[in-house]
Amino acid sequence: MRSRMIPERMMLALAALCVVMTGGTVDAKVYEPESITLANGMQVVAITDNRVPVVTHMVWYKVGGADEAPGETGLAHFLEHLLFKGTEKVLSGQFSRTVSRNGGDGNAFTGYDYTAYFQTIASDKLPLVMEMEADRMVNLTLDLDEVASEREVVLEERRSRIDNNPGSLLSERTNAALYLNYPYRRPLIGWAHEIKALTRENALAFYRKWYAPNNAVLVVAGDITMDELKPLAEKYYGVIPARAVPDRKRPLEPEQISARRIEFSHPQVGQVSWSRRYQAPSRFYGETDQVMPLDVLAEVIGGGATSRLYRSLVIDRKIALSAGASYSGSSIGPGTFSFYAVPTEGTSVEALEAAFEEELAAILRDGVDAQEVARAVKSMKASAVYARDSVTAPAHAVGQALAIGRTIAEIESWPDQVGAVTQEQVMQAARAILDTPAHVTSILRPKPAS
């Protein structure tokens, strides 16, 4: 399972994974999903791969942490936990138990823009999980004691993920600084004091507001065809009436006029590290035509051991142990373009930052090499073939893209999109994003235990 606060090194790996996951093949097709819409407005998608008699069944709701009202951070995630606490038909705890009793695995996760529930199970058990998932779309009943106990679980989760981990604490504060007005500034898991105040009524109100078939996407991948899926979807999900769901009103960011920095020292930290996050456009925010060029830019300047930053700072100048960049533009709100570096023994983090600034200035002044762009584009396109070697990963990639409002045509044209990126576009996007004060620099330092 992906964790919410991703260490910088993993972030890079994740970025690469997402390139692959939303990626394409050389013949300009990616997952070849089929899509229909039920009469009640629920989108239904089948991705066929019948090598193994297994399906991944996912329901994505178009609601997430960024849709919470101020003061109730963590509510979308808390509700996700509570969806396992039962309906009149499927009592608390029985959902997971029934899935595993039938040889399946399941779970759920919450993002800023979506909440998803999934099971992977033998394909002949698909109707069973569809019936239970449809049931909890509208029939949740919540016991007060269960809510109280699960709140403790979520607080333990927060302690495990954030409070016991200085890198996560810093990352949480970095986002709070990077976004001045957009809800991505709030922690997805919630601030501890606000989690403690979440009630059964809060959760049910959020549930009734957002959970509806017309606000959900069903994705089934694996040993399934649309001909098989359609009647099942109609039977289990098609009978749930549509209901009015609010527009997702998201605020805009004001102009950023000054860069910020955050330094954090903690006894648990054994190694200094440096990172910088820029606000960037995304698929639905700002200059959306910069998204593909930024993907390529991240690959060229910070995508691996032959990237510009790694070669310069790590191999040639020997002032960094590692260095790289990543871009995340798959969101409704602003994206991020991030850099990270770890100084070598004997290099101050200030000297490393100065060297990074020099490199960045040189890139913005002189541009990236056309050959490097061509090389990155070629390998990004080729790597996309690997995305098909899985049942669950395509379901995740397609569901995530649809949940934020993209179309199947856009997902499938990814190879063409990346193939069309030019050096000029890359540099135009680089100058538009990286030559601004819309960034936060974060430094994590050891602190001798007192």
Next chain:
Amino acid sequence: MRSVIARASVPFLVFAALLLVRPGIAEAIEIQRVVSPSGIEAWLVEDHKNPIITLSASFEGGAAADPDGKEGLAVLTASLLDEGAGPYDSDAFRRKLEDMVIGLGFSARNDSFGASLQTLTENSDEAFDLLRLAMTEPRFDTEPVERIRAQIVAGLKRSENRPQTIASRVWWRAAFPHHPYGRPSGGTVESVGHVTTADMKAFAGRVLTRGSLKIGVVGDIAPERLGTLLDKTFGTLPESGPSTPPVPAKPAAIGETFVVQNPVPQSVVVFGHRGIPRNDPDRFAASILMEIMAGGFGSRLTEEIREKRGLTYGIYAYTLPLEDAQMIMGGVSTRNDKVAETVGLVREIWAEMALNGPTEEEVRDAKTYINGSFPMRLTSSRPIAGLLVSLQRDGRAIDYLDGREDRINAVTMADLKRVAKRLFLADELTFSVVGEPQGLTATAPAPEPRS
């Protein structure tokens, strides 16, 4: 934002379960034995849906064989084999891998050393040749050696103050004061500094041999072509090196509780005791019992400690059948004022299972899960390749998977009750706690690192 939080717990379950715990049906895959003209064997699952070939290989000998004072040798070597070989320096080698989108890597575990390769069919000649070069002509140039060494040292520094790392190290140090398992397998800041290029060359020559080689291949390749590539890739490895017989070791520090004071809001707990051997006839019963005890939601640990009481986000336990010692390990994190209660509950749940065994319903559900979930491991190439290797390492017949379901179903309630007493030894559980736990008394001081 791509960030997500998942509801899952049980982070490490898969790690150990892979080797022992999840048998099942084999209808989903057909395994072929491929023997090359020069006699190199690989197990192959042919699959031409995607133009991808995936290979996994393992050799005997891992971090446990690192000489004292040079802990980290295996890990460092693994990180350097793909940093330049034959005519290619580090940059040229990495560039070839990236340009052809070839995934090539090596990994060191306690008892084994692994290689993995994933390539598009169209680049497979080059990919297998890069694997050959990495194994037979690694360069160990000074620049990458010092760069990777510094990265590993930084990684050790980064993790050494983490409560999870401290809890785990204390546990293993106490259990194996004189055996290599008591050392951090990745080495220490000091020991990694002592590893020389000559050490790494000797390690590669000793470990990368045909004698202990096991290979699994999945994907877009016919047996004849694989045979040719096997000879080209592995044919020049030496026949075998000096083998190191297992040195069976029994864990010490039985039934202890260690506490390391650390100012964190949530204590991190690692626990465990001895387990049963990899080839023990009771291993099927054990896998059913472990599923009932620690198989995520619905299992005893998660139900009692997370679902009923809200004491933790995640509790896990797994079998760890190492070469020289077989273990059952687990872990949990909980706020400081709940550690004593949580540790007490683990002991009680352990003891209850040993005393009364599982219920009929639990057994039925666990058998269904173990058998039914098996195909889910076969939905992408890498885990299948890994499975092919572990079957060979464990000395299984090529049709072994065909009988897995029957072997699970054949386990009786009497077997389970008997094995539960063998498997869950509440009095032997040793806990290592890092945090500021309240109301929990240490039974002995936490052991200091070996000098």
